[in-house]
Amino acid sequence: MVTYPAALDLPHALVEWVTMLIVTREGDRRCKLRPSQRAVIALVYLREHTTYAKLAAGFRISEGTAHAYVQSVIKLLAARAPSLTQALRRARPAYVLVDGTIAECDRVGDRERDYSGKARRHGVNIQAVTDPAGELIWYSPALPGRTVDITAARTHRIVTVCERLRIPVLADKAYAGAGGTFQVPFKRHLGRPLTMRQAAVNRAHARLRFPVERAFARLKAWRIFRKARISSNRLTSITKAVLTLERRR
Numbered sequence: 001m002v003t004y005p006a007a008l009d010l011p012h013a014l015v016e017w018v019t020m021l022i023v024t025r026e027g028d029r030r031c032k033l034r035p036s037q038r039a040v041i042a043l044v045y046l047r048e049h050t051t052y053a054k055l056a057a058g059f060r061i062s063e064g065t066a067h068a069y070v071q072s073v074i075k076l077l078a079a080r081a082p083s084l085t086q087a088l089r090r091a092r093p094a095y096v097l098v099d100g101t102i103a104e105c106d107r108v109g110d111r112e113r114d115y116s117g118k119a120r121r122h123g124v125n126i127q128a129v130t131d132p133a134g135e136l137i138w139y140s141p142a143l144p145g146r147t148v149d150i151t152a153a154r155t156h157r158i159v160t161v162c163e164r165l166r167i168p169v170l171a172d173k174a175y176a177g178a179g180g181t182f183q184v185p186f187k188r189h190l191g192r193p194l195t196m197r198q199a200a201v202n203r204a205h206a207r208l209r210f211p212v213e214r215a216f217a218r219l220k221a222w223r224i225f226r227k228a229r230i231s232s233n234r235l236t237s238i239t240k241a242v243l244t245l246e247r248r249r
Contacts, residue, residue, distance in 0.1 A: 001057040008044060010249075015039050017248055018073065025076050032061050033069065041066060042073035046242060049223035077241035084129065084161050087138040093131040095168040097212035098158060098175065098182075100127045100149040103142070103225040103239075105232045114232055116145035124232050125152050126219065126239055134211025136218060139243045141236040149174040153182075170209045218246060 018039035031038065041059055044050050056066040082090070102119040103126055114122045124142035127149070131137055140156045153159050153175060162169050163180035176184045185205050186198040194202065219225055222242050228235060 001054070003058050008040070008047060010043055010047060014245065014248055015043065018043065018077070018245075021076055021080075022073065026072075031069075032065060033059060038069045038073060042070045042077075043245075045070045046074075046222050046224045046238065046245075049226065049228070051229070074237055074241045077244045078237040080244045081240035082138070082243075082247075084138050084140075084156065084158060085165070087129070088161065088165055088167060091131055091137045093137065093167065095132060095170060096137065096162065097130045097132065097134070097209055098127065098153065098169050098171045099209075099212045099216070100125055100152055100174070101216045101219070102126075102145050103219070103235060104227040105145075105235065106227050106229060113144040113146050118148075119145070121145070122232075124235050125149070126225075126235075127152050127156060127158065128212060128215040128219065129158065130212050130215045132208070132211065134214035136215045136243075136246050139215075139219065139239050139246075142232065142239055144232070150176070150178050153178055170205060172209065 015036065019036045022035040022038055026035075033041065037059065041055055045055060052063045052066045052070070055070070056063045059066065088096070102116045102121065102123040104121050104123040105114065106122070114124070116123060116125070123145040125145055125147045126142055127140035128136070129138040140152065140158070143152050143155060147155070158169075159178050159180040159182060162182075167181060169180070169182045171178070171182055171184050173184055173187060175182050176187065178184070183205070185202040186194055188194050219242065224238055224242075
C-alpha cells in the first residue's frame, strides 16, 4: 500500500486540545504512537472516514492498534458531551431551532427499524438544536432511521426540557402536535387554503428556521456520517464525540 502526505481541515488548536485530553485522562502510558499522533489518527477517522487499513498503513501500526486508538479517543470525547439541559443553560438562547436528519449507515441491525421512508435510505435519526443564528447547541444521540422527528424530540426530552426552561422552539411541520413551547407552521387543510395572515406567518417562520441547516452542514462535514461503515448502534458515541469537538472549535 502506498502512503502519501495529506492535510486535515481542522485547526491545530483542536488537535492540541484532544492531545491534552488524552494525556490528562490516560497519563504517560507506553503506546506505539505519541498522544498527538493518537489524536490525529482519531480525528482523521472521524473527519475523513478513512478505513482502519489505510490509517494503519499511514501510521505504520496494525489495524487492531489503529482501531483501539480511535475507539479510545472517541470514548474520551463522548464522555465530555453535555446533556441538552447543560447545553441550553450554557448557551442561554432567546429561542432555539430544532430539526432532524438521517445519517446514512451501510451496516444495519434491523433493516425495517433502520430504514427511513422519508429519506429512502438506511441510517440513524439525529436531532440538532441551534441558537437563532444557527450556531450549534446540541446534537442528540442516534435513533433508528425509521424514527420520525416528533418521536425523536419526545424521546430525547427536547420538548420537556425546552418547556421546563421556558425556551421557545421553532420547528417544521414534522413536529406538529409536539406541544410545549414548540411552534410550527400552519398546515393547509384539504379544500381550505391558508389565509393571508397564516401564509405570512409561515414565510416569516421559514426565514427564522432556515439557519438550523448550518448545524447539519457541520455534522456532515465529518464524513463518518456519510454512509458509515459501522453498526448504527455505535453512531451515538460518535455523535457525542463530534458534539464535543464542534463545541471546542
